[in-house]
Amino acid sequence: MKCIEMLAPRKSHVIEIDDPSINDDQLLVRVTYTGICHSEYYPWATANAGQRFGHEAVGVVEAFGKNVEGFKVGDRVTGLGGGAYKEYIVMSKEKVCHIPDNLDDIDAIVEPLACIMSACIKMKPEAVGETIAVVGCGYMGLGSIALLKTMGYSNIVAVDIRREALENAKRFGATEIYTPDELPLEYRVNWKTMGMPNLTRDGYQRNIFGLGFQNVLEFSGTEEGLKLAAEMVCAHGRLGIGGYHNDGMRTLDFKLLNYKAITMINCHERRIMYEFGLCKRCLDLISRGIWDFKGVTKHIYTMEEFDKANGDMESHADGYIKGAVKCS
Structure with a gap:
């Protein structure tokens, strides 16, 4: 079968390897698509020869062990597992779920x-009608905006350096959109906007509650985005x-964060099994x-286009939000 393997940083090739075998508790899945994840961009860009990636597989059951119940050959499935840039992968029965009939692979x-759902659960509103800011509006940020809207947030402020990303955020439910340069001063809580306080005395004499946001979710993956989110x-x-x-x-600036007494989540x-439970919820809600x-x-x-795919992900070429490799 075919498999993507790294040759050097930013350079891969497709090789032939033996088809995998399964035990009594596993399924053999023919991979139709494997999603391209930004968490593997840096490992791809710095890879050593022989490394293999991929953890976002979806496919079709080709065979299963005698202890596997509830699945049959031909079922469309997805779930949790690694090394997925291959034609076939082995998946554990505890980490595989059916794809609803009305969803495309x-x-x-x-x-x-x-992963999006896990983050949103940790940032669920304390009361219906709250406001949240989302910094970073790529695939993960957009998915969060769409889900947070269903969880009771009435106002979602989206921030990104790219205008195209902000327009996408608006489409998925953001009520306000800004680049960092456009962000109103009252949406930042830093030494400039609140003034340098006497750290031992005047905590309630500064406008540290009327500025910024009670809830901020960062999905930029960059130092600049993280710093901005912390300021907000x-x-x-x-x-x-x-x-x-x-x-x-x-x-x-932990002096600033300590002074603001924020909670970092x-x-x-x-x-893994908690995340797998979320997998089932995600498919249900979307379907x-x-x-x-x-x-x-x-x-x-x-x-064969795996390296191009990673380059497009980083450059956001041609309206890129999310990509996938067709493996069979």
Whole structure:
């Protein structure tokens, strides 16, 4: 079968490897598409020879072990698993779910949807009608905007450096859109907007509650975006960090964050079975039209175009929001 393998940084090739075998608790899945994830952009850009990527698979059951129940050959499935830029992968029965009949494969790539849902659950509103700001309006930010709208947020302020991303954010439910340069001063809570306080005495003599946002969710994945998101949080507000910051260290003004007494929330998830439960919820909400987030994965690539796909993801070429590799 075919498999994408790295040769060097930013350079891959397609090789032939043996078809995988399964045990009694596994399924053999022919991969139709594997989503391209920005969390693997930096690993791709710095890759060593022999590395393999891909964790957003969707496909068709080709065979299954004797202990697997509820599936049959030909079922369309998705779920959690790695090494997915191949024609065939092995998936554990505990991490596979059916795709609803009314969803196309390309809209049912569920792993990133579960990541979005996990972040939004951690940032759920404390009361209906609250406001939240989302910094970074790529695929993950857009999916969050669409889901947060269903969770009770009445105002969603979107921030991105790209005008095209902001127009997309408006389409998915943002009520206000800004580039960082356009952001009103009252939406920032920093030493300039509130004035340098006497840190030991006048916490209630500054406008630290009337500025900024009680809830800010960051999905930029950049130091600049993270710094801006941190500035936008008001006193005793919440900063959710959903961006995947794997390309180096980040520096934040913790003197400012400490003074504002904010709560920082890591919006990533490492409880695999909890995340798998979210996978099922995601497919249900999207198939029923409650979470309106379909038709965004429009850039489809062959296995031989994997390097181009990563370049397009980084440059946002030709209206890129989300891409996938067609594996069979």
